Amino acid sequence: MSRIRSIALKPIRLTPTEAELAIEFHCAALHATSEMHGRLMGPTCLYSTTIEVAHPIKMTWRGEVGERSLQGRAVIPEPAWWDPESPFLYHGPIELWEHESRVESMTLRCGLRHAEWKGEQLVWNGKPIELRSQQLTEIDEATLKASRQQGLNAVTVPAAIVKAASLIADRIGLLVLADPPLEIDSLLHPSVVPART
Secondary structure, eight states: OOSEEEEEEEEEEEOSSEEEEEEEEEESOOOTTOEEEEEEEEEEBTTBOOOOEEEEEEEEEEOOTTTOEEEEEEEEESOOOBOSSSBOEEEEEEEEEETTEEEEEEEEEEOOOOEEEETTEEEETTEEEOOOEEEOSSOOHHHHHHHHHTTOOEEEEEGGGHHHHHHHHHHHTOEEEEESOOOOOTTTSTTBOOOOO
16 A cells, blocks of 8 residues: 655746745655655656756755645756756656655656736736637547647647646646646656636
8 A cells, every 4th residue: 555645846936047836745654763765766758868967956844743734845047947848847756765765756847838818818937828629528648739730739639638648738738728727746747737717
């Protein structure tokens, strides 16, 4: 049975010169010796050659035994931003340690981006972007790649399959719109277009 229940990422600071991320680890149980270890490596991009650099995740807080969470932070200097043309991603292991031994490990993958609606206009990393989308009810890698090859930059999918679609779209560079719209972790799913507020 997995001890790691979930991982959440939150941006502390996202600027052209530095990205600082908070990582929260939710566990089935914590012990006095529980620690978070890990690193984010990258960037990687399907369409360009990159030099990967390791950015350590440093534990910053351990909850009380009943709280079952650990927190850490990672700093990425001069981050590469995710967009449909250049879908840069960071990845790496995040581990639960107890009594100076690794108990469990998960792989983390994330992308960095700023996205917001200004009226009817979607602004992505500070630039307006025009959505060229098609509606899909089922997805696989071949279908999403075909959408991109047709000159589309987005797909609209049922909310129930948004996470599955984003696992592919994050890597190949395709925006994902949820129908109906939903809020989702923008670092873990950078291709997902935020809901209009």
